[in-house]
Amino acid sequence: MRIGVFTVLFQNLPFEEALDRVVAAGLSAVEIGTGGYPGSHHCPVEELLESETRRQEYMEAVTSRGLIISGFSCHYEPLSPDQELARESDEIFRKTVRLASLLEVPVVNAFAGLPAGAPGDTCPNWVTCPWPPYFLEMLDYQWEEVAIPYWKEAGKFAEDHGVKVAIEMHPGQLVYNVDTLLRLRDAVGPVIGCNFDPSHLFWNGVDPVAAIRKLGDAIFHVHGKDVYVDPLNVSVNGCNDNKPYDRIPERSWTFRTIGYGHGVKVWKDIMSAFRLVGYDYVISIEHEDALMSFDEGLAKAVATLKEAGIFEPPGEIFWA
Structure with a gap:
C-alpha cells in the first residue's frame, strides 16, 4: 500500500516543485489531473501525446523522485445533454486514456x-426516488439509452489501450453508490471499476467497510478524504443537502481532512477492509477541507493514514 496525493492541491506550483512538495510530505505516489473538473495544471496532455522525448522527460521527473x-483523473460530464460539453468530455477522456497507455499508468x-x-x-436530472412513476421512466432512459451505450464504447476504447476506468461514486452523478457502480460494471465489463472515495458514502449513510467488502476487486483506485456529518443539521434537514459548501455551519455535511470527520479507528477498519479484499495499491489524499490550510490538512491526513494503514505483507499464521 502506498500513500499519495491528488496534485490539484498544488495546482499553483510548477510541476517539479509540486513533486518536491509531495516527496517532502513523505508520499510515494501522485494522481494527476488531465482536464475536466480537475484541470490539467500538471499535465500538458497534447504535448505529451505528440512527443516521446517530452514523455520521457515527464516520467523522469516523477520516477527520479521515487x-x-x-492514476490520471479527468472527471467531467460525458453524458451531458449539452452536446458540446459531452463531446469535450469524451475527447478529454480518450486523450487521457491514450496518454495513460503510453506512460503505463494503469488507471483513469x-x-x-x-x-x-x-x-x-436541456438539463441533467439526478433521480433520487422512484415515485411519481415518471422518475423510473427517466432512469430507464438514462441507463439504457445513454449511459450504457456510451460506456460500452468508451470502456472498449480503454480496454483496447490496456487501461482500467475507475468511476468515482459521487452525488449528482448517475453512478453514486455501490448498486449503480456495479450496474454499470455488469453492463460494460470488468474494465469498469471504481475510484473509491469514502467521503461521498459516509454522509449518505453508507458504511465504507461494507461497501469495500461488496465491491471487492472492482476497486481500482482510492481517494483519501473524510467528511463531517453534522448531527444537529441532519436531525433537522436530513443528509441530501444542496446548500453551497461555504455555508458550513448550516450544512448537513462538510468535507474534512482524514481524521476530522471520522476517528482513526474508523480509518483502521477501512484499511483492514482493503487488505481483506486484496486492494494494495494507492490511497490518494484529496484535500477539500475548508477549515484548514493546504499544508496542515495534508500533513494531518498523512499522519492519520500512516497510523491507520497496513503497509507490510501479512506474516504466516503460525498459530493456526
Missing part, C-alpha cells in the same frame, strides 16, 4: 456523467 503516477479516474431525463431535455 514516485509513481497512481472519471465520473460516469449524468444525462437528461428524456430526449430533448
Whole structure:
C-alpha cells in the first residue's frame, strides 16, 4: 500500500516543485489531473501525446523522485445533454486514456456523467426516488439509452489501450453508490471499476467497510478524504443537502481532512477492509477541507493514514 496525493492541491506550483512538495510530505505516489473538473495544471496532455522525448522527460521527473503516477483523473460530464460539453468530455477522456497507455499508468479516474431525463431535455436530472412513476421512466432512459451505450464504447476504447476506468461514486452523478457502480460494471465489463472515495458514502449513510467488502476487486483506485456529518443539521434537514459548501455551519455535511470527520479507528477498519479484499495499491489524499490550510490538512491526513494503514505483507499464521 502506498500513500499519495491528488496534485490539484498544488495546482499553483510548477510541476517539479509540486513533486518536491509531495516527496517532502513523505508520499510515494501522485494522481494527476488531465482536464475536466480537475484541470490539467500538471499535465500538458497534447504535448505529451505528440512527443516521446517530452514523455520521457515527464516520467523522469516523477520516477527520479521515487514516485509513481497512481492514476490520471479527468472527471467531467460525458453524458451531458449539452452536446458540446459531452463531446469535450469524451475527447478529454480518450486523450487521457491514450496518454495513460503510453506512460503505463494503469488507471483513469472519471465520473460516469449524468444525462437528461428524456430526449430533448436541456438539463441533467439526478433521480433520487422512484415515485411519481415518471422518475423510473427517466432512469430507464438514462441507463439504457445513454449511459450504457456510451460506456460500452468508451470502456472498449480503454480496454483496447490496456487501461482500467475507475468511476468515482459521487452525488449528482448517475453512478453514486455501490448498486449503480456495479450496474454499470455488469453492463460494460470488468474494465469498469471504481475510484473509491469514502467521503461521498459516509454522509449518505453508507458504511465504507461494507461497501469495500461488496465491491471487492472492482476497486481500482482510492481517494483519501473524510467528511463531517453534522448531527444537529441532519436531525433537522436530513443528509441530501444542496446548500453551497461555504455555508458550513448550516450544512448537513462538510468535507474534512482524514481524521476530522471520522476517528482513526474508523480509518483502521477501512484499511483492514482493503487488505481483506486484496486492494494494495494507492490511497490518494484529496484535500477539500475548508477549515484548514493546504499544508496542515495534508500533513494531518498523512499522519492519520500512516497510523491507520497496513503497509507490510501479512506474516504466516503460525498459530493456526
